[in-house]
Amino acid sequence: MSDRYLFAGARVVDPASGRDDVADVLVADGVIAPLDTGVADAQVIDCTGLVLAPGLVDPHTHLREPGREDKETVETGCRAAALGGFTAVTPMANTDPVADNAAVIHEVLDLGLKAGLCDVFPVGAITKGLEGEAMAELGEMVEAGVRIFSDDGRTVPTARVLRNALTYVKAFEDVVIAEHCEDDALAEGGQMHEGYHSYSLGLVGKPRESEEVIVARDIAVARLTGGRLHLHHLSSAGSVEMVRRAKAEGLRVTAEVTPHHLVFTDEDLLTYDTNFKVNPPIRTAEDRDALRAGLLDGTIDVIGTDHAPHAVEEKEVEFDQAPPGTIGLETALAALLTHLVEPGSMSLGRAIEVLSTAPARLIGAADHGGPIEPGRPANLVVFDPSAEWVVEPPFASKSRNSAFRGKTLRGKVVHTMYQGELVVADGKAQR
């Protein structure tokens, strides 16, 4: 099989170079090659009507391995990622054992290499055992390749521990401390967004303020330390406004939003469908619109899928007994195309920027996010922006808990190229 590919006649959307034009792209020996090096022996891939972009990068993934291989493994998660157009993912540290030391980081890295479907950049825990007290050996994990630390699933409980972490990692280049923002006491027992619908459904709610008090605290600690802070999965309008002000002030703060928070509202929970039970909860239309506005004006930097696989038997239960989370790798691109790009509120370039270029920069993945220029590693996605499909199992993910089940989306990944290899061709995983 040829290791030279010519993507012919694609609309090339590459935010890193500001490019958006119809062109041919040649790949040779794993890298983008100049067209004048000869295309004669290349396998031609007709991309008429398709978009070619840098491979997507997910800064917020749960792959469950080690520990809960019944929900997902690094391999199945990476296959889901590749089918969703991702060439890099960042599995969170809340595995069993917790990724709070270099040994677990190496294990996950090895599993990623073995799967060979996309790059796997493990996230390290900020505190040992995610317990919020003693700092994990961050330096050792940095040496193992970690660039982003997070206790995701939990909030660093005290400003003091967060202060130390944000300060300590200044010793390393481009290392980010990321926070899941949730005040445990205000959110206690919460099943969904607190508001009209939670009161009517008789479900304990999590008020917006359970997120906002921690966002406010964390921004203050970022100001105190001058540290590099990333805020996971914002869900409330108030949080967006605080991040906007923090950025205007010049603080080193970035923010993330999930596709499901950009698409759904708490009205989608009226039938107690546990696939809509996520954390932070899906809030009101007003919050959703503020998140969209934040993503458009640059307040929110990246899309994170928060891909959170759960076993069928864990989700097919009473609402208050189901774990929070939805899978998202296979639907993220289409969700954005359908709900933001297609209606005209977001340019395709901005969509690729928040799905690829910006997250690649956030996690320090230099080989990803473009630019699509000669000499650059060939991590690419080709998708059909107008292909319509209904989200239904089977998924490549081991789990089926998708909030998008039954929904019609537009935009389907056709090819995903990882390090010059077509890991997805014609919509099918090749390994």
Place this chain on the structure above:
Amino acid sequence: MNKHLLSIHDVTAEDIVRILDTAESFREVGTRVIKKVPALRGRTVVNLFYENSTRTRISFELAAKRLSADVINFTTSGTSVSKGESLKDTALTLQAMGADAIVIRHSSSGAPFTLTKWVKGSVLNAGDGTHEHPTQALLDLYTMRDRLGRLEGLRVAIVGDVLHSRVARSLSFALVKMGADVTLVGPPTLIPPDAPAWGVDVSYDIEGVLPKLDVCYMLRVQRERQRQQYFPSVREYARLFGLTRDRVGMLPEGTTIMHPGPMNRGVEIDSDVADLPQAVMEEQVTNGIAIRMALLYLLLGGAREEVGTDE
């Protein structure tokens, strides 16, 4: 009518009138020497109770038996999880046994909705978590209409822990549907802030509300709410929001006092108030059987005729 009764939102005002009228005709059955009609002969009703509630279960059991249905009581204490079998597997088992209707009581809000995904028969919500208790609301409406002759324009206060009360939700939704004026009364920590969007008024001052009432509906207040810091002490709760003898004096002549039971005498309602002639708790219980007969009949009755023609 809908196939299921999961929430008061499943019935229209016309449905409610029909349910109350049907209950009216069934109430007479309870006064006969032989308290039984053949309406649901050969049909199977399962009482699936994940929470202990002897009075509601017995009420449903009597209702089904007076309609000549076969009744199975499937009672488990605690949650399905602690029992080991999931709600889904229990549902599939009951489905396989041919349950025509499943009456479910569960500590998780929304469990009856979840159940409908796995069973073909009708599902009746007999109380789910802090969500709804629609049959209680309907029997309360029946009792009010029976005592006061109408529902429209009726001035009703629902007093107590509205936040955690499935009865308060169903009753508010149902009364608003029927054109009654509802005021929720209780400490601000126990009234949902968004409650006015249900179409009700909110007051934190019981004595300001009492002189304007046709019905004073007291809710049970659980002592654990004190531990959860919703109010400082049961004593203070009783002082600020309890229906005392003195406060009964502020009610207009003829005001009906109601309570869904079981009562905490001395907390939300004084013992001698509970025993006043205008306190109608026993009537509520009696009417509960007629309402549940009406619901089972209306939800299952139509289907029975179809089966009959097939045979």
